Amino acid sequence: MSEPADRRYGPATLPTARGPLSAAVVEALRRPPCDLPADLGVDLDPADPITDEDLQLTLFLCYELHYRGWLGVDESWEWQPTLLALRARCERVFEAALRRLVGAPSVPAAGVAAGLAELVAADDGPSLAATLQRRADLVQFREFVAHRSVYHLREADPHSWALPRLGGPAKAALVEIQTDEYGNGRLDRMHAELFRGTLDRLGLDTGYGAHIDVAPAVTLATNNLMSLFGLHRRLRGALLGHLAAFEMTSSLPNRRYGNGLRRLGFDEVATRFYDEHVEADAVHEQIAAHDMCGGLVRVEPALAPDVLFGAAAGLAVDRLFAAHLLDSWGAGRSSLRAPAPPALPPKVSLVASPEVAPPALV
Numbered sequence: 001m002s003e004p005a006d007r008r009y010g011p012a013t014l015p016t017a018r019g020p021l022s023a024a025v026v027e028a029l030r031r032p033p034c035d036l037p038a039d040l041g042v043d044l045d046p047a048d049p050i051t052d053e054d055l056q057l058t059l060f061l062c063y064e065l066h067y068r069g070w071l072g073v074d075e076s077w078e079w080q081p082t083l084l085a086l087r088a089r090c091e092r093v094f095e096a097a098l099r100r101l102v103g104a105p106s107v108p109a110a111g112v113a114a115g116l117a118e119l120v121a122a123d124d125g126p127s128l129a130a131t132l133q134r135r136a137d138l139v140q141f142r143e144f145v146a147h148r149s150v151y152h153l154r155e156a157d158p159h160s161w162a163l164p165r166l167g168g169p170a171k172a173a174l175v176e177i178q179t180d181e182y183g184n185g186r187l188d189r190m191h192a193e194l195f196r197g198t199l200d201r202l203g204l205d206t207g208y209g210a211h212i213d214v215a216p217a218v219t220l221a222t223n224n225l226m227s228l229f230g231l232h233r234r235l236r237g238a239l240l241g242h243l244a245a246f247e248m249t250s251s252l253p254n255r256r257y258g259n260g261l262r263r264l265g266f267d268e269v270a271t272r273f274y275d276e277h278v279e280a281d282a283v284h285e286q287i288a289a290h291d292m293c294g295g296l297v298r299v300e301p302a303l304a305p306d307v308l309f310g311a312a313a314g315l316a317v318d319r320l321f322a323a324h325l326l327d328s329w330g331a332g333r334s335s336l337r338a339p340a341p342p343a344l345p346p347k348v349s350l351v352a353s354p355e356v357a358p359p360a361l362v
Ligand SMILES: [Fe+2]
Pocket: 155, 181, 191, 277
């Protein structure tokens, strides 16, 4: 099996299994496509599917076959029927857990955009962004960036699954957002590439999928959620709702992340990804809520509850993610699975700079 010349764009190396289910899948993926045993002898009913390492890694292993694939894995596994059947079983468990977590959102009379605004306003999760802005040390900031790299190095890809499933105003709005995410066709402006600059400045591996092994289940769940919504046409409303919630809760936290890096002495290459989102997502949130989700529901009114479900699920899983990081740090532990990435020296001198925060953020 030969290493690709350029690891930046994937495929990633197969991760290490985290239990019997993911072990069976990893072992199978190393071979030519074949039927999985009908009974893997694994209980598919974990106590908490969202934080179950084995279940979330299994889903991630299956989903990645639809993105960049895995290094050395036969591409025909993508549509292997018994693997798809296993994925479907895992998805039923995961989706049921998400629906238990958020309940059935009701659509207000004022419409779906108002419903999204209500969900965002009620989002009272722990403020990871404030901690990163004001207190996090370099080790903790590097952990946060390693977690987020699982998504940001393929930023926007899961929501692009919606494009062929839509027509009309919702499609136009989604294209407008995605065009920005993909840098308007300029490689150096693609958000994934901007994030690679952050990883590089923080002395972290910039390879696609380089941090999957250290990302815990809850981090994988924030990604699997998007893939679940993205790969099922029936969940297109949830996918758009997820994107809307993402955009509506992005601008202020990204300002804080950028300010946190400046506090730690990092330069504009390290902060560019976050700075870019302060402006861009202030615009995207309007497009996402009104033009995209509003446009979808005008054409398909029955999808309104799904839009709010997707938004609520995204916000709820992100709250679990934030709580995991803050709880780990509060207890003096790493938030990553061992081993943490090596503490390479940052690529800029750590000269403390004054925090750049408008008073409104205090
Ligand atoms: Fe972005």
